[in-house]
Amino acid sequence: MLGSLSLLWLAAMTTSLVSQSQILTLEDYQEGEEDDVTVATPSLAVRCDYDRCRHLQVSCQELQKVGPVACLCPGLSREDQQPEPPRLGEVQIMAEEGYAVVHWCAPFSPVSHYWLLLWESNGAPQKSTPLNATVRRAELKGLKPGVAYVLCVVAANDAGESNVPGAEVEGPENWTGPSFGPCRKFIMPPKPVTLVYAAVGVGTALALLSCAALVWHFCLRERWGCPRRQGMAQASEAL
Structure with missing residues (x-):
């Protein structure tokens, strides 16, 4: 009788513990593993702020030293070789x-x-x-x-x-x-001031030549007269 009571008491205690405990499934186990494992994502390398055509541009190696993160430089030839032409x-x-x-x-x-x-x-x-x-x-x-x-x-x-x-x-x-x-x-083209002086000189020379031609024309006309007008005057007198 005592043994039966002991067995009943053990069975009741076991049932109580099982009802209070949490049953772990396979999904819960996998979630626990994901919480424990931290995935480290590698940082992507960036190019250095280097422009080979920029005035007063320091070398890319110097930029790598002073930068907060490692950066990438363009490929260069070896130091024991003569440089390529700029x-x-x-x-x-x-x-x-x-x-x-x-x-x-x-x-x-x-x-x-x-x-x-x-x-x-x-x-x-x-x-x-x-x-x-x-x-x-x-x-x-x-x-x-x-x-x-x-x-x-x-x-x-x-x-x-x-x-x-x-x-x-x-x-x-x-x-x-x-x-x-x-x-x-x-x-190297001529200076703009030189071109202005040249244009003024050419214009002055043309003006002087025009004046000289007019003076020469009127002087000859006054000296020898106009042959065409003399011929017309003689023809009118004959009539």
Whole structure:
């Protein structure tokens, strides 16, 4: 009898515990695993704010050092190779002031400095002072009106300097290099003030010639008379 009561008491306690407990299903188990596991999403790399045609542009390697996150740089050639030629942009001519402004883009090569080569007539090229690797703009002063020039931009590093197409040609008149590259030919136009003076001079000369022609015509007419009028007068007298 005592054993039966004990069994009944154990059965009642087991039923009470089972009713109070929470039954875990397979879905609950999977949700628990998802809560415990944290998925790390890798951050996407962005390009560095580097423009190879921007004036005073620092190197892309410097941008990688100072940036808050790692950025990507364009591919460059090796440092033990001579740099590729830069690309010379449009030459802006200031005829009235007598100078020109040039822009260029850096090559995809390590560059330590630049310099400019300027040919005038048949003489040797004039070489500028070295320009910093961040420079992309320069002014050419002292240009002569009506003169043809050939301008080239050269990039240099420890391995050498970039090639200059048509460097063996003497004078801008014989230069036939490509228009898209490190060199360009341009002609400095006359100053606008010079054109005004020339126009005034030509107009004055034409006015003087016209006056001289009229004076000469009337002087001859007064001196020798008009043959046509004399003939008409004689014909009227005969009638």
